Amino acid sequence: MLDVQDLQKIYTGRHRNVEALRNLTFHIAAGELVCLVGPSGCGKTTLLKCMAGLLTPTSGEVRLDGRPVDGPPPGMAVVFQEYGRSLFAWMNVRDNVALPLRRKKLGKARERELVDHALEVVGLADAHQAYPWQLSGGMQQRVAIARAVAYEPKVLLMDEPFAAVDAQTRADLEDLIRRLWRELGVTVLFVTHDIDEAVYLGQRTLILSTSPTVVQEDLTIDLPDERDQLHTRSSTRFAELRAHVYEQIQRAKRHSGDVNGTQVADRMPQAAPTKAQTEVVGSE
Amino acid sequence: MSHHDLTPVMAPAAGPAIGSGSASGRRRPVPTAALRGLAGLAGLVAVLEVLPHVGLVSADYLPPASETGRALWQLLAEDPFWTALGDTLTGWALGLAIAVGAGVVAGVVIGSVPLLRAATASTIEFLRPIPSVALIPVAVLMYGTDLRSKLLLVVYASFWQVLVQVLAGMQDVDPVADDTARSYRLGRWGRVRHVMWPTALPYVMTGVRLAATVALVLAVTAELVIGSPGLGRELAVAQSSGAVPQVYALVLVTGLLGVAINLVARAVERRALHWHQSNRRRGAEG
Amino acid sequence: MTVHTVFRRALLAGGLPGALFALWWFTSAGSTDFYLPPLSTTLGKFGEVWTPERLRSDVLPSLLRLTAGYLLAVVAGVGLGLVVGTGRVVRDVLEPVLELFRAIPPPVLVPVIMLFAGIGDTMKVIVIVSGCMWPILLNTVEGVRAVDEVLSDTCRSYGITGPTRLWHLVLRSASPQIVTGMRQALSIGIILMVISEMFASSNGLGFTIVQFQRSFAIPEMWSGVLLLGLLGFLLSLLFRFAENRALAWYHGLRRAQRNP
Numbered sequence: 001m002l003d004v005q006d007l008q009k010i011y012t013g014r015h016r017n018v019e020a021l022r023n024l025t026f027h028i029a030a031g032e033l034v035c036l037v038g039p040s041g042c043g044k045t046t047l048l049k050c051m052a053g054l055l056t057p058t059s060g061e062v063r064l065d066g067r068p069v070d071g072p073p074p075g076m077a078v079v080f081q082e083y084g085r086s087l088f089a090w091m092n093v094r095d096n097v098a099l100p101l102r103r104k105k106l107g108k109a110r111e112r113e114l115v116d117h118a119l120e121v122v123g124l125a126d127a128h129q130a131y132p133w134q135l136s137g138g139m140q141q142r143v144a145i146a147r148a149v150a151y152e153p154k155v156l157l158m159d160e161p162f163a164a165v166d167a168q169t170r171a172d173l174e175d176l177i178r179r180l181w182r183e184l185g186v187t188v189l190f191v192t193h194d195i196d197e198a199v200y201l202g203q204r205t206l207i208l209s210t211s212p213t214v215v216q217e218d219l220t221i222d223l224p225d226e227r228d229q230l231h232t233r234s235s236t237r238f239a240e241l242r243a244h245v246y247e248q249i250q251r252a253k254r255h256s257g258d259v260n261g262t263q264v265a266d267r268m269p270q271a272a273p274t275k276a277q278t279e280v281v282g283s284e
Numbered sequence: 285m286s287h288h289d290l291t292p293v294m295a296p297a298a299g300p301a302i303g304s305g306s307a308s309g310r311r312r313p314v315p316t317a318a319l320r321g322l323a324g325l326a327g328l329v330a331v332l333e334v335l336p337h338v339g340l341v342s343a344d345y346l347p348p349a350s351e352t353g354r355a356l357w358q359l360l361a362e363d364p365f366w367t368a369l370g371d372t373l374t375g376w377a378l379g380l381a382i383a384v385g386a387g388v389v390a391g392v393v394i395g396s397v398p399l400l401r402a403a404t405a406s407t408i409e410f411l412r413p414i415p416s417v418a419l420i421p422v423a424v425l426m427y428g429t430d431l432r433s434k435l436l437l438v439v440y441a442s443f444w445q446v447l448v449q450v451l452a453g454m455q456d457v458d459p460v461a462d463d464t465a466r467s468y469r470l471g472r473w474g475r476v477r478h479v480m481w482p483t484a485l486p487y488v489m490t491g492v493r494l495a496a497t498v499a500l501v502l503a504v505t506a507e508l509v510i511g512s513p514g515l516g517r518e519l520a521v522a523q524s525s526g527a528v529p530q531v532y533a534l535v536l537v538t539g540l541l542g543v544a545i546n547l548v549a550r551a552v553e554r555r556a557l558h559w560h561q562s563n564r565r566r567g568a569e570g
Numbered sequence: 571m572t573v574h575t576v577f578r579r580a581l582l583a584g585g586l587p588g589a590l591f592a593l594w595w596f597t598s599a600g601s602t603d604f605y606l607p608p609l610s611t612t613l614g615k616f617g618e619v620w621t622p623e624r625l626r627s628d629v630l631p632s633l634l635r636l637t638a639g640y641l642l643a644v645v646a647g648v649g650l651g652l653v654v655g656t657g658r659v660v661r662d663v664l665e666p667v668l669e670l671f672r673a674i675p676p677p678v679l680v681p682v683i684m685l686f687a688g689i690g691d692t693m694k695v696i697v698i699v700s701g702c703m704w705p706i707l708l709n710t711v712e713g714v715r716a717v718d719e720v721l722s723d724t725c726r727s728y729g730i731t732g733p734t735r736l737w738h739l740v741l742r743s744a745s746p747q748i749v750t751g752m753r754q755a756l757s758i759g760i761i762l763m764v765i766s767e768m769f770a771s772s773n774g775l776g777f778t779i780v781q782f783q784r785s786f787a788i789p790e791m792w793s794g795v796l797l798l799g800l801l802g803f804l805l806s807l808l809f810r811f812a813e814n815r816a817l818a819w820y821h822g823l824r825r826a827q828r829n830p
Contacts (some may be wrong), residue, residue: 402582406583414803418798
């Protein structure tokens with residue numbers, strides 16, 4: 001379904017080059033829900049943007065259904081962390097959800113049906129006419145999710161979508177994602193820096209190293225399929241997995257794609273994550 | 285009249301709310317941009333030189349750039365030009381100073397007394413959009429071509445720019461800061477001095493910058509239309525005597541003057557804002 | 571709203587203007603100063619001078635020229651602004667040139683444009699266009715380059731491109747800046763409307779007022795000044811009305827951001 005092969009991304013600057021991604025290879029099967037977790041500034045957003053076709057990798061490639069991704073592919077939807085900036089402030093909720101459907105030329109009736117349904121499943125059936133800025137952060141992110149749902153994607157990429165909402169809303173939204181995933185049969189890649197979230201949500205968790213980034217571990221989350229905030233999170237297995245991921249992340253903070261931190265010839269000496277780099281790489 | 289102008293309801297430092305910081309994040313190395321800009325200016329000169337030569341525009345209306353340049357060079361060698369420039373700048377500076385002084389005082393007084401603000405709002409809204417050129421005939425009758433004519437127009441136009449910004453700034457006070465000041469029992473004057481004025485300062489600087497540009501426009505207008513001494517009158521004279529290259533040379537001078545005023549005003553504004561922000565930060569840390 | 575608050579508001583809004591009017595009325599009442607006639611005389615003249623025929627022959631042409639010039643400037647300014655704002659190289663090359671054009675005090679364009687276009691309606695419209703265009707253009711450029719990157723990425727990933735992107739993303743998100751430019755352009759336009767008529771004309775509001783002044787018809791001149799002031803006020807009111815409709819989302823967004 002979604003293949004990432006030897007992906008490398010180097011940002012070329014005026015004074016220095018920053019290698020954000022070193023060598024990433026992994027595979028996501030159709031219908032999977034995979035979480036991607038890693039220390040702050042490890043290039044998660046860069047990876048996601050490469051996969052979404054929004055950034056061109058320096059080398060290696062991303063394939064969707066066997067076809068190389070060289071621009072935003074159809075059938076893929078992205079939900080960004082910055083809900084406030086990814087919605088059109090000048091459109092009401094309904095138009096925000098409907099806009100991407102226009103060029104699909106589905107006909108008015110089908111379009112209306114999709115929008116109604118999408119807003120219904122995210123729990124915003126009453127908010128059609130509201131403007132995004134009239135809603136709370138969590139509700140705004142629901143609009144962005146509804147927009148993705150209405151688009152009927154095969155793959156849904158989510159870039160730390162809940163990093164900026166409060167804890168209770170976050171739990172609701174996590175359950176919403178699991179429900180949508182099971183109901184729609186969509187493939188989901190969920191990027192997060194939150195360890196609990198990475199364990200709770202997915203079937204698999206990919207743990208990334210610090211920049212230059214490699215996959216540090218591909219961990220199967222063997223929790224039962226039926227999950228809920230109360231019981232899943234208090235189970236022993238959850239605690240074990242959580243502890244494991246935590247350790248891995250702590251290790252990841254010390255290790256990067258450079259083996260044991262030795263300098264590699266093509267890497268500029270000052271390439272440690274600095275402010276400039278975290279700005280391009282992500283906003284954790 | 286810069287493109288950074290903001291409606292008084294908006295914070296001066298804020299760009300568009302949507303798109304925070306995206307423009308600055310994409311800023312390129314300066315030399316490339318500067319070189320391209322120079323190329324653009326050179327291109328303008330080249331086009332102005334070529335157009336009349338190939339006969340697309342009659343040289344009677346648009347002399348080649350070289351001729352305008354020669355006319356400018358001659359102007360620069362003459363005393364009357366410098367006198368005119370001095371007259372324009374005098375009117376501009378004096379008018380601006382009066383407008384800023386009056387605008388700041390009026391703004392602080394009105395802005396710090398809620399009742400006064402409420403009572404003056406409608407009057408300000410009515411008087412502000414009155415075009416200052418409406419005063420031209422009045423100025424001519426009362427002061428003729430005297431400096432006071434020019435000042436009347438300049439002050440009227442730029443006063444509102446300052447006043448409205450000061451008022452917007454005084455209103456932008458963070459309610460928490462104001463409540464804090466109240467809870468420490470600061471009096472009205474103390475709150476104006478330590479809470480409202482610092483908040484308003486960036487707005488004031490924006491107001492001064494806007495007023496500086498408007499003041500130049502009105503100073504030149506007064507010279508052009510009323511005939512007060514200055515660059516505008518020189519321009520009117522050059523035009524009526526058919527000295528076309530001089531007309532263009534003078535237009536260029538007023539444009540360069542405008543650019544210079546804009547650059548200085550922006551630099552001062554940035555300076556003041558920088559001082560303001562670093563001072564605030566130091567205050568917060570210390 | 572109680573009767574009391576309505577009364578209070580009316581008092582606050584009308585109090586000072588009323589007082590100023592009364593002040594002018596009474597201080598000028600016995601005025602023998604030739605240049606400062608009593609307000610009653612000026613107001614009396616107002617009805618006499620600005621008859622419907624007068625409005626049609628002098629005020630209407632002015633307003634038509636202003637409207638034509640202003641609308642052309644909006645179209646040209648926004649159109650060019652989109653081109654300049656989208657292309658990085660174009661923007662770098664043209665920015666200093668545009669800054670220079672904008673910095674030229676618009677009234678000095680009158681004598682220059684008279685060289686090309688004589689003294690007719692065309693000249694006046696061109697003068698208004700060439701003065702009003704720059705703030706609109708430069709604000710559009712600024713607005714276009716500030717389009718949010720996340721929103722831009724969102725559009726790309728949903729395949730929103732071409733005219734849809736231009737209309738729903740670029741123009742709409744730049745609209746607050748464009749409106750700021752248009753507001754500045756409006757006051758420049760009024761100035762240029764008056765000035766171009768004062769320079770050379772056979773009709774128009776600016777022309778008529780200067781004629782009154784030159785023939786020392788002082789109360790008539792004052793009535794013209796009043797009319798011009800009233801016009802400026804009404805146009806700004808109209809602008810604000812249109813702005814509040816077009817940018818309702820923006821003002822709402824700003825309020826939401828200020829009081830989270």
